[in-house]
Amino acid sequence: MSTPSARTRTGLVVAIDGPSGSGKSSTSRGVADRLGLRYLDTGAMFRAVTWWMLRAGVDVQDAAAVAARVPELEVKSGTDPLAPTIEVGGTDVAVEIRSDEVNAAVSPVSAVPEVRAWLLELQRAVIAEEAALGGIVVEGRDIGSVVAPDAQVKVYLTADPAARALRRAAEEGGTDVAATEQSLLARDKIDSGRATAPLVRADGAAHLDTTHHTLDEVIDQVVALVDRVA
Numbered sequence: 001m002s003t004p005s006a007r008t009r010t011g012l013v014v015a016i017d018g019p020s021g022s023g024k025s026s027t028s029r030g031v032a033d034r035l036g037l038r039y040l041d042t043g044a045m046f047r048a049v050t051w052w053m054l055r056a057g058v059d060v061q062d063a064a065a066v067a068a069r070v071p072e073l074e075v076k077s078g079t080d081p082l083a084p085t086i087e088v089g090g091t092d093v094a095v096e097i098r099s100d101e102v103n104a105a106v107s108p109v110s111a112v113p114e115v116r117a118w119l120l121e122l123q124r125a126v127i128a129e130e131a132a133l134g135g136i137v138v139e140g141r142d143i144g145s146v147v148a149p150d151a152q153v154k155v156y157l158t159a160d161p162a163a164r165a166l167r168r169a170a171e172e173g174g175t176d177v178a179a180t181e182q183s184l185l186a187r188d189k190i191d192s193g194r195a196t197a198p199l200v201r202a203d204g205a206a207h208l209d210t211t212h213h214t215l216d217e218v219i220d221q222v223v224a225l226v227d228r229v230a
């Protein structure tokens, strides 16, 4: 149940970055719900682009081939934290973008500068519109560093790889935690090592290690950071 704060947070942007399984989505949605803010999952946008490329038969390891198809993209994100949506080319892909195929292809697709430039423009447009209406929580890998460097609140979430893998495997109903950890670490490596907008702790970002904290505790900590500035 939403309990929007009576306070006006017009113009507020909360940027939440971190590696896979650190708790970005659940924390961001919880914070947005508690404070009556909107929510943007930029990872879902990269996943939707990846799903579209795979379905179009594009070789996702070929950056030039991926870049050539960018002008055909149409991505739409719904920003209700209780019911976020993601569409590409008019198709709802909320379920499909969590597949193993997309997990394996999303980091190389996300490293293609043309993909990032195209999504950056879209992300900034959504953020500007929603921030003006009352504030937004945005999660991803480069939100505090590139997408919204002027965000009033920046958070860098981490957790030990073993904890991240356990969480992700539990969420997906998987039993092979070791394989899940390998897949997360492989993505971390590409996401942190790419030339354009790598995963980094942005200047001024508060580092929260969520390994030994419950989701509610992490949400409390982020809400406290927001309360300090807005």
Ligand SMILES: Nc1ncnc2c1ncn2[C@@H]1O[C@H](COP(=O)(O)OP(=O)(O)O)[C@@H](O)[C@H]1O
Binding pocket: 018, 019, 020, 021, 022, 023, 024, 025, 026, 027, 167, 168, 170, 171, 210, 213, 214, 215, 216, 218
């Ligand atoms: N602090 C936490 N403690 C335990 N489990 C958590 C915590 N934060 C998130 N989770 C769980 O871990 C899984 C991955 O979290 P998610 O928010 O999707 O991470 P990310 O968006 O960073 O990949 C989800 O099932 C979520 O409920």
Ligand SMILES: Nc1ccn([C@H]2C[C@H](O)[C@@H](COP(=O)(O)OP(=O)(O)O)O2)c(=O)n1
Binding pocket: 019, 020, 021, 022, 024, 042, 043, 044, 046, 047, 106, 107, 110, 111, 139, 140, 141, 142, 143, 187, 191
């Ligand atoms: N701002 C962003 C968000 C995601 N990405 C890329 C890199 C990530 O491995 C994929 C998927 O992101 P997503 O947040 O959905 O991944 P997890 O749910 O944390 O596993 O997208 C990115 O490059 N920049």
